[in-house]
Amino acid sequence: MTAMSAGRQLAATDLPPAIDLRGVSKNFGDVRAVRDVTLGIASGEIVALLGPNGAGKTSTIDMILGLSRPNAGDVEVYGMHPRQAIDRGLISAVLQTGGLLKDLTVAETTRYTASLFADARPVDEVLKRAGISAIADRMVGKCSGGEQQRLRFALALLPDPELLILDEPTTGMDVEGRRSFWASIRQDAERGRTVLFATHYLEEADAYADRVILLRHGVVVADGTSAEIKSLASGRTVRATLPGASEAELKSIDGADSVEVRGDTVFIHSGNSDAVARHLLSATSARDLEITARGLEDAFIALTSDEGEAR
Amino acid sequence: MSATQMIDLSDRRAPRRGGINLTVLGLEIRKLLRNRRTVIFALIFPVVLFLFVGTNKAYANLPDGHSNVSAFLMVSMALYGAALATTAGGAMVSIERALGWSRQLRLTPLSPTGYILIKLMTAMVLGLSSVIAVFVVAKITGVPAMFPGYGYLWIVAGLCVWVGSLVFAALGLFVGYLLPSENVMQFLGLVMAVLAFAGGLFYPLRQFPHVLQVIAKFTPLYGLNQLVHAPLLGGGVRLAWVANAVIWFALFAGGAVWQFRRDTARV
Numbered sequence: 001m002t003a004m005s006a007g008r009q010l011a012a013t014d015l016p017p018a019i020d021l022r023g024v025s026k027n028f029g030d031v032r033a034v035r036d037v038t039l040g041i042a043s044g045e046i047v048a049l050l051g052p053n054g055a056g057k058t059s060t061i062d063m064i065l066g067l068s069r070p071n072a073g074d075v076e077v078y079g080m081h082p083r084q085a086i087d088r089g090l091i092s093a094v095l096q097t098g099g100l101l102k103d104l105t106v107a108e109t110t111r112y113t114a115s116l117f118a119d120a121r122p123v124d125e126v127l128k129r130a131g132i133s134a135i136a137d138r139m140v141g142k143c144s145g146g147e148q149q150r151l152r153f154a155l156a157l158l159p160d161p162e163l164l165i166l167d168e169p170t171t172g173m174d175v176e177g178r179r180s181f182w183a184s185i186r187q188d189a190e191r192g193r194t195v196l197f198a199t200h201y202l203e204e205a206d207a208y209a210d211r212v213i214l215l216r217h218g219v220v221v222a223d224g225t226s227a228e229i230k231s232l233a234s235g236r237t238v239r240a241t242l243p244g245a246s247e248a249e250l251k252s253i254d255g256a257d258s259v260e261v262r263g264d265t266v267f268i269h270s271g272n273s274d275a276v277a278r279h280l281l282s283a284t285s286a287r288d289l290e291i292t293a294r295g296l297e298d299a300f301i302a303l304t305s306d307e308g309e310a311r
Numbered sequence: 312m313s314a315t316q317m318i319d320l321s322d323r324r325a326p327r328r329g330g331i332n333l334t335v336l337g338l339e340i341r342k343l344l345r346n347r348r349t350v351i352f353a354l355i356f357p358v359v360l361f362l363f364v365g366t367n368k369a370y371a372n373l374p375d376g377h378s379n380v381s382a383f384l385m386v387s388m389a390l391y392g393a394a395l396a397t398t399a400g401g402a403m404v405s406i407e408r409a410l411g412w413s414r415q416l417r418l419t420p421l422s423p424t425g426y427i428l429i430k431l432m433t434a435m436v437l438g439l440s441s442v443i444a445v446f447v448v449a450k451i452t453g454v455p456a457m458f459p460g461y462g463y464l465w466i467v468a469g470l471c472v473w474v475g476s477l478v479f480a481a482l483g484l485f486v487g488y489l490l491p492s493e494n495v496m497q498f499l500g501l502v503m504a505v506l507a508f509a510g511g512l513f514y515p516l517r518q519f520p521h522v523l524q525v526i527a528k529f530t531p532l533y534g535l536n537q538l539v540h541a542p543l544l545g546g547g548v549r550l551a552w553v554a555n556a557v558i559w560f561a562l563f564a565g566g567a568v569w570q571f572r573r574d575t576a577r578v
Contacts, residue, residue, distance in 0.1 A: 067417055078320060087325035087420040098418065099411025103345045108338055115334035116419040118324040156418070 016079030018043050018163045018194045019064055024073035026059045026218075033059040034218040036073070041196060043162065046189055048209035048226075049198040050300070056218035057198035058096070061167050064196070065093055077163065089117050089159025094152045094166045102141030106132055106151055109140055113155045120158045130154035131184055146177040153184065164188075166197035170204070182208055202300045205229075214300075236273035236293050240286040242266045253279050329425035339433040349399050352500060353441050357392025358448045361385055364513075366454045376544035377464060382455035383543055385445060386468045387512045390539050392441035393476035394532065395503050398496075400434025401483020401567075405495040408488070408574070423575045427484065427567075434480040435473070442472050457543075464542055471539040478535060478556060479503075481563035488570030510536045531559040 019041040026034040034056040041047050049057045062068040063075050066082030077085040085091045100109060107123060114120040127133045130150045135143065143151065149169060156164055166185070170178040186208060189195050199205055205212045205226065212229045214222040222229060235257065243264045250259040255272035266286070270276045273291050280286040326332075343349055365371065365384035373380045404427070407413050416426060446469055449455045457464045486499060507513055509523075510532025516524050527533055534555025541548050 065418065067414070086418060088323035089420070090320070090323055093418050095414070095418070098415035100415065101342065101407070101410065101412050103342050104338065112335055112338045113419055115332050116326065116330040116421045118326040118420070
């Protein structure tokens with residue numbers, strides 16, 4: 001995991017980082033949703049918060065937005081309290097849970113929200129950028145899930161935020177809707193906006209983020225560029241029957257990245273499975289050898305599931 | 312996207328008055344008027360009730376204090392309408408919390424206090440509309456009459472009803488925070504009908520059995536009902552009426568603030 005530890009260095013400027021979490025924890029009763037998370041996100045980064053359901057993505061985002069308070073640690077957005085950053089229109093978000101009023105039209109909802117900010121972009125402009133100008137006069141209750149999500153995106157664009165946060169923005173959309181939604185986001189991010197999005201789709205993180213932060217059980221388990229994350233996914237697993245094997249012994253095999261012993265069966269993950277297999281067959285009494293490729297999805301599961309704890 | 316960007320934080324301002332503005336108030340009222348059930352209950356129902364009970368030739372023109380009975384009943388129906396309207400307006404928070412809109416608003420500079428104030432103002436505008444609807448239709452029928460020299464009572468009685476309905480805006484907010492449901496008004500509509508009977512708005516209390524009369528005096532519409540009719544009757548104001556209205560207002564408003572605080576602490 002050494003390659004993944006540092007993540008991207010914060011851009012060296014006098015400006016505070018877009019997001020600065022220091023030792024942040026959040027508990028819900030006995031459930032420790034977020035545990036001692038420290039991370040910084042610099043201006044201009046597009047960052048994916050990747051993890052399965054229950055990994056602490058939404059809890060983390062809620063604290064960044066000031067929607068909930070951490071039990072421990074500090075959260076700062078552009079050097080200020082999240083609430084102050086929202087009041088100044090510095091951050092905005094598209095949330096899964098943010099509801100819309102059914103009996104206002106798309107344009108009215110946007111006008112309503114725009115009026116709450118000291119400075120807001122024109123309603124027509126944000127509707128256009130979210131791709132919903134054509135349905136401006138439609139009642140929100142008559143809009144599809146994808147259209148409502150685009151409306152939330154339009155609302156998030158109103159203050160022209162420096163930082164845009166998206167919590168599972170494409171949940172419930174079909175493939176085409178997802179693609180065009182991301183095209184809008186991407187187009188928007190090209191203007192230099194900082195974007196943090198939570199997703200449990202590995203492909204989304206891979207396709208749209210410069211940096212991927214993997215969360216599991218409220219802990220950051222990996223943080224790096226998507227290329228680095230992908231390199232984790234390369235390699236294969238060599239499985240063999242080898243009675244009496246010790247983990248230490250297996251780890252010393254050239255090319256073995258991680259090993260696991262379950263009774264007589266050993267699992268060795270390696271970027272060079274050929275070398276591992278050759279060693280096992282020539283230097284040990286291993287039999288029933290099997291080599292399996294690990295896809296992106298497996299890497300993700302390995303990193304984020306309980307099985308991956310040993311890593 | 313790794314390029315360092317200069318961001319000027321100094322031109323970023325927070326809105327004045329916590330985000331409260333006329334655009335929002337206008338849209339809130341438009342939204343309320345789009346809700347057919349709200350319009351029927353708050354504006355049409357009280358008017359129809361007045362037309363049925365307030366214009367009956369058998370008693371409408373009998374004198375009663377400084378006005379005739381029809382004017383007395385007009386004020387009763389306006390109070391019922393305003394109380395229903397403000398309750399419905401306040402209870403909007405329930406629907407908006409159930410839908411998650413209040414959470415969406417937390418992403419804007421609108422403060423929680425600003426939100427509750429907007430709901431309160433919207434409820435009071437709807438309450439005023441209800442009073443005006445009943446008074447205007449009543450005036451058109453030509454049946455209610457203030458006696459010579461007491462024409463100003465139209466305004467005084469209307470204002471009393473409107474200001475009094477603040478008690479029920481508080482009730483609406485309290486229940487709205489207590490029960491996050493889209494159907495809270497179905498429940499509150501029923502409660503309001505019972506309270507209106509108990510408060511003596513639909514039927515003179517003195518014709519109730521004694522036990523019910525005693526109980527009725529402790530219900531929330533009783534004190535207000537007596538107070539808003541006091542200018543018409545000219546018989547003075549009893550401390551018990553004021554106490555009833557003030558205590559119920561304190562209870563509802565206190566409950567609303569308590570629930571509101573719990574809500575914002577939890578987010």
